[in-house]
Amino acid sequence: MKFDGAGIAITGSGSATPKAVIHNDDLSQLVETSDEWIRTRTGIANRHLLPEDSSLSELAAEAAKKAIAAAHLHPEEIDLIILATSTPDDLFGSAGKVQQLIDAKNATAFDLTAACSGFVFGLVTAAQYIRTGTFQKIVVIGADVLSRWVDWGDRTTCVLFGDGAGAVVCQSSPQDQLLGFEMYSDGSQNECLNLAYDGHPKYLIHDVSIQKGGYRAITMNGREVYRFAVAKVPEVIEKTLFRAGLTTEDIDWLILHQANQRIIDAVAKRLKLPSEKVIANLQEYGNTSAASIPIALDEAVRAGKIKPGQTVATSGFGAGLSWGSAIFKWGMPH
Incomplete structure (x- = not known):
């Protein structure tokens, strides 16, 4: 619902990835695997890992600063910061820390947790604030440091994940550039991909016991998640196209969550989109969860691939299980 006729335009992007890189051959020294095994099954060659003396907040802030600069804005002009992450530095949330790091002193800030769907869900959330006239300039960040929660002795999961952050600036616009979106969840498949709490009973007093603990490593049923x-994903993109009154021929670029090259290829084939319209960078970064779509978007924009006015179809999918799609035109309309 629109209260004042405001639309949303996505006007700037930024990304940040750690310098430290782990190659497939490096992983073969940790677990029984090989470069060929990993590449043929996932398409991943490298992953970037955050060093022990850095934080998710710092990584997210770097991406946000770049996006704000690309949108030709100043941090104090930002009204809201939405940080999509499943791996905050603080369980109470890290968006406030990002606000302080980028000196966006006038911005409200909160975390949003939707795992690998987080960026798409965050973008749709930002659009509602802008469309209702509540805020005019919003930074949406997707950032995750999954290296914190990977079991580095589990060869089925440790080969998949990397760390990174990506961000976009959304602004109020007389012409709405978010053409359509769809979001879904299915908790009945929740056990397929987890980073679960591991609690133990602790007796306090008067027969009162509570639970104390931490979190386990990531577990995943790869076959079920792939299916x-x-x-x-093709279904949700097709529904979004229908809602927007578009067809696949209207898509200039497809950016999917970077989980597995075979998934990306299968979705593009189902949508009958040629490979030259598909943007993928998981070979270099692996699965960076909520960061994967905005990192790929930012790299394509800065490389001159994605141009103002072009139509970009995105889809995030993962733990929850959750999935969604957002289709938008890049840049502020003229």
């Missing part, structure tokens, strides 16, 4: 993604 889920290949079925649901």
Whole structure:
């Protein structure tokens, strides 16, 4: 629903990835695997890992600063910061710390947790604030440091994940550039991909016991997640196109969550999109969860691939299980 006729335009992007790189051959020294095994099954060659003396907040702030600069804005002009992450520095949230790091002193800030769908869900959330006239300039950040929660002795998961952050600036616009979106969840498949709490009973007093603990490493049923993604992602993009009154021929670029090259290829084939319209960078970064779409978007914009006015279809999918799609035109309309 629109209260004042405001639309949303996505006007700037930024990204940040750690300098430290772990190659497939490096992983073969940790677990029984090989470069060929990893590449043929996932398409991943490298992953960037955050060093022990850095934080998710710093990585997210770097991406946000770049996006704000690209949108030709100053940090104090930002009204809202939405940080999509599943790996905050603080369980109470890290968006406030990002606000302080980028000196966006006039911005409200909060975390949004939707795992690998987080960026798409965050973008849609930002659009509602802008469309209702509540805020005019919003930074949406997707950032995750999954290296913190990977079991580096589990060869089925440690080869997949990397760290990174990507961000976009959304602004009020007389012409709405978010053409359509769809979001879904299915908690019945929640156990397929987890970073679960591991609690132990602790007796206090008067027969009162509570639970104390931490979190386990990431666990995943790769086969089920693959089947889920290949079925649901083309479907949600097709529904979004229908809602927007578009066809696949209207898509200039497709950017999917960078989980597995086979998933990306299968979705593009189902949508009958040629490979030259598909943007993928998981070979270099692996699965960076909520960061994967905005990192790929930012790199394509800065490389001159994505141009103002072009139509970009995105889809995030993952833990929850959750999935969604957002289709938008890049840049502020003239």
